[in-house]
Amino acid sequence: xxxxxxxxxxxxxxxxxxxxxxxxxxxxxxxxxxxxxxxxxxxxxxxxxxxxxxxxxxxxxxxxxxxxxxxxxxxxxxxxxxxxxxxxxxxxxxxxxxxxxxxxxxxxxxxxxxxxxxxxxxxxxxxxxxxxxxxxxxxxxxxxxxxxxxxxxxxxxxxxxxxxxxxxxxxxxxxxxxxxxxxxxxxxxxxxxxxxxxxxxxxxxxxxxxxxxxxxxxxxxxxxxxxxxxxxxxxxxxxxxxxxxxxxxxxxxxxxxxxxxxxxxxxxxxxxxxxxxxxxxxxxxxxxxxxxxxxxxxxxxxx
DNA sequence: GCCCAGGAGATGT
DNA sequence: ACATCTCATGGG
Numbered sequence: 001x002x003x004x005x006x007x008x009x010x011x012x013x014x015x016x017x018x019x020x021x022x023x024x025x026x027x028x029x030x031x032x033x034x035x036x037x038x039x040x041x042x043x044x045x046x047x048x049x050x051x052x053x054x055x056x057x058x059x060x061x062x063x064x065x066x067x068x069x070x071x072x073x074x075x076x077x078x079x080x081x082x083x084x085x086x087x088x089x090x091x092x093x094x095x096x097x098x099x100x101x102x103x104x105x106x107x108x109x110x111x112x113x114x115x116x117x118x119x120x121x122x123x124x125x126x127x128x129x130x131x132x133x134x135x136x137x138x139x140x141x142x143x144x145x146x147x148x149x150x151x152x153x154x155x156x157x158x159x160x161x162x163x164x165x166x167x168x169x170x171x172x173x174x175x176x177x178x179x180x181x182x183x184x185x186x187x188x189x190x191x192x193x194x195x196x197x198x199x200x201x202x203x204x205x206x207x208x209x210x211x212x213x214x215x216x217x218x219x220x221x222x223x224x225x226x227x228x229x230x231x232x233x234x235x236x237x238x239x240x241x242x243x244x245x246x247x248x249x250x251x252x253x254x255x256x257x258x259x260x261x262x263x264x265x266x267x268x269x270x271x272x273x274x275x276x277x278x279x280x281x282x283x284x285x286x287x288x289x290x291x292x293x294x295x296x297x298x299x300x301x302x303x
Numbered sequence: 304g305c306c307c308a309g310g311a312g313a314t315g316t
Numbered sequence: 317a318c319a320t321c322t323c324a325t326g327g328g
Contacts, residue, residue, distance in 0.1 A: 178324090
């Protein structure tokens with residue numbers, strides 16, 4: 001990987017990052033806006049535009065001192081080839097999922113941003129999560145102008161969510177998740193150790209997260225995987241449940257047991273593989289065996 | 304109208 | 317421990 005800085009931005013030569021797949025289609029983040037073939041968002045207060053280039057991508061603006069942040073966010077230091085080798089012994093569907101999605105990387109998002117996103121994701125579909133996150137950020141997040149893009153909005157701080165209140169969040173379309181967001185924001189302002197989660201052992205970090213309102217085991221695992229660097233966290237939603245039953249462990253009942261099985265089968269990077277499998281199942285890229293009473297229809301996921 | 308969506312929380316057994 | 321309900325909201 002080679003990086004050069006000019007005109008206030010960074011040019012990155014990197015063969016293995018698919019921006020559309022990683023930032024938009026794979027549903028690990030919901031706030032990236034597509035603008036004329038590029039991708040724009042505010043992350044941790046930094047407005048940026050990512051643009052695919054021949055043999056890599058550009059990042060604007062990006063001062064040299066900001067580069068380590070984005071490098072970490074995009075998980076560019078991980079050897080995804082090693083993940084493929086780790087999974088060589090697994091069932092064919094696991095290797096196929098990895099083969100089918102070159103350039104999918106697992107983001108390291110700010111913990112608070114992942115937490116807000118996945119509280120809003122509960123019993124909701126990807127398209128609506130995207131528009132809901134956008135509405136909350138636009139109404140309550142700080143505005144950042146970006147040349148060639150217009151105004152971008154970051155995630156509102158815990159203090160801002162708390163002062164906005166439940167009713168304002170309902171007005172924005174959060175529904176019954178509004179009080180969850182307010183309660184979690186309050187806990188964070190009162191000292192919940194968000195930044196310490198990445199340094200805790202997985203079971204301890206999970207226990208802390210599920211103590212927050214609106215955070216059950218699935219949401220907690222998403223926050224740990226996408227926002228705390230816990231690559232062994234294994235979120236089980238409806239798609240992962242269907243996928244596991246169809247491809248790996250038929251007749252295993254209950255998401256708790258499916259998660260346990262996934263963690264044992266797939267090992268310390270189970271969460272990374274989970275994301276490949278999740279995307280293949282949800283988009284129909286790899287075929288799910290038809291379950292009782294459910295037709296596999298063609299879902300248009302143009303986004 | 305019904306069913307579904309990267310579920311969580313409360314209640315009952 | 318497990319099953320069942322309800323909770324907003326919008327799209328198919």
